[in-house]
Amino acid sequence: MIRVLPFLFALLLTPPAARAEISFLPAPGPGAGDESGVSGEIVIYSSLDTRLAHPLLAAFQARYPGIAIRYEDLLTGEMHERILRETDNAGVTADLVFSSAMDLQVKLVNDGYAQRVVTAATGDWPGWAMWRETAYALTYEPAVFAWHVPSFADHPPPATRADLLAWLEDAPAAARGRIGTYDIARSGVGYLFLARDQDLFPGIWQVMAAMGQSGVQQYPTSQELLARIATGEIAVGYNLLGSYVAEAVRQNPGQIGMTLPQDFTVVVSRVALVPRAAARPELGALLLDWLMSPEGQSELSRHLRLPAVGLEVAAGESPSGALADLSGLRLKPVPVGPGMLAYLDQANRSRLIARWQQALRPAAP
Structure with missing residues (x-):
C-alpha cells in the first residue's frame, strides 16, 4: 500500500498517456518559494483529450515544478489492453491511469492490476466514488x-x-x-x-x-x-x-x-488508479493525492466544467462552467464497485x- 499524508505531500512523481497522441511537458524547474523538493518524470495514460488535460497538468506542475510529465492520450480499450500487456510481460506501465471507462478501471482493480493508495482525502471521499481505496472517481x-x-x-x-x-x-x-x-x-x-x-x-x-x-x-x-x-x-x-x-x-x-x-x-465518472506495475508509483500516488485535494478538484471543475466529487469543493461556491448546476435533474450516477x-x-x-x-x-x- 502507498500512503500519502500531508507532510509527505512533497516527495514524489512520474509521466502521462495518449490516443495515438503523446505529449511531454518538461519540468518547469524550481523557482522562488518552491519547497516541495519533488522531482522526476511521471507517465500518465488517460482518455482525457490532451487539449483539456494540459491546463490541469500545468497547474499540478506549478505546485511541483520539479516534475516532468509524459502524457499519453489513448482510447479506453487500448489503454486497458496496454496495461495488461505491459504488466503481464513483467515490464512497467503508467504511474497513473485516468479513464472514463469506469467498468474497465474496476476490472483492473478486481484482477489485481492496481494498488491501494490512501490519500489525505480518502477518509472523506464519498463511498460510491471509491472502491477498495484503489479506484477513485474524480469527476461527476x-x-x-x-x-x-x-x-x-x-x-x-x-x-x-x-x-x-x-x-x-x-x-x-x-x-x-x-x-x-x-x-x-x-x-x-x-x-x-x-x-x-x-x-x-x-x-x-x-x-x-x-x-x-x-x-x-x-x-x-x-x-x-x-x-x-x-x-x-x-x-x-x-x-x-x-x-x-x-x-x-x-x-x-x-x-x-x-x-x-x-x-x-x-x-459517470472519470476514475483514477495507480497500476501495480507502475515505474514510479510514488509519483502516481502524489498526483492522485493532488487531484483529490480541494486545489485539484477545483482545477478539474474549472477546466472540464464539471461538478466536483470532493466534498469541500462540492459544498463551496460552484465553479464557473456549463455543468456547474445539476439541480432539478433525475440523476442516475454509476457507483464505482464490483457491480460494474x-x-x-x-x-x-x-x-x-x-x-x-x-x-x-x-x-x-
Whole structure:
C-alpha cells in the first residue's frame, strides 16, 4: 500500500498517456518559494483529450515544478489492453491511469492490476466514488444531448428520449443521416452509457431502432462527433460525455448546444488508479493525492466544467462552467464497485453489441 499524508505531500512523481497522441511537458524547474523538493518524470495514460488535460497538468506542475510529465492520450480499450500487456510481460506501465471507462478501471482493480493508495482525502471521499481505496472517481459527468443550434432555430431540440424519438419519426428529412452517437464496439464509455440506458429505460430499443432507420452515424470519440455537429453535418448527438460538449459549446457559440436529458441523466465518472506495475508509483500516488485535494478538484471543475466529487469543493461556491448546476435533474450516477463487472461479462457484452447492431440496421423497404 502507498500512503500519502500531508507532510509527505512533497516527495514524489512520474509521466502521462495518449490516443495515438503523446505529449511531454518538461519540468518547469524550481523557482522562488518552491519547497516541495519533488522531482522526476511521471507517465500518465488517460482518455482525457490532451487539449483539456494540459491546463490541469500545468497547474499540478506549478505546485511541483520539479516534475516532468509524459502524457499519453489513448482510447479506453487500448489503454486497458496496454496495461495488461505491459504488466503481464513483467515490464512497467503508467504511474497513473485516468479513464472514463469506469467498468474497465474496476476490472483492473478486481484482477489485481492496481494498488491501494490512501490519500489525505480518502477518509472523506464519498463511498460510491471509491472502491477498495484503489479506484477513485474524480469527476461527476453527465451523459448529454449535443445539437446543432441553427438546425433548431424554429423549434426546441430534444430534451428527453421521447422527444428524440418524436423528432426522428416526425422529421425524417431533417433527421436522415444527421443523428450521431458513440460506436459502442470501439468506445468503452459509449458501451457503458447504452448498458445503463437498457437498465433504466425499457423503451431504449425503440429509440435505437428509430436511430437506425434515420441512418445513425457512429464515432469512436467525442471530438469527431462534435466536429460534425459544429458544421451541421450532424444535427443531434446522443449520450455524449458532458465535459467535451461543454468545451465545444464554449468554443462554438451559436453552433453547438447542450441539453441534459430531462427524463433521466446517467452520470459517470472519470476514475483514477495507480497500476501495480507502475515505474514510479510514488509519483502516481502524489498526483492522485493532488487531484483529490480541494486545489485539484477545483482545477478539474474549472477546466472540464464539471461538478466536483470532493466534498469541500462540492459544498463551496460552484465553479464557473456549463455543468456547474445539476439541480432539478433525475440523476442516475454509476457507483464505482464490483457491480460494474456485469457490464464486462463477455456474454453480456456480446449480446448487447449484437442487439445494438440489429437495432441500428435499417429495415428493408
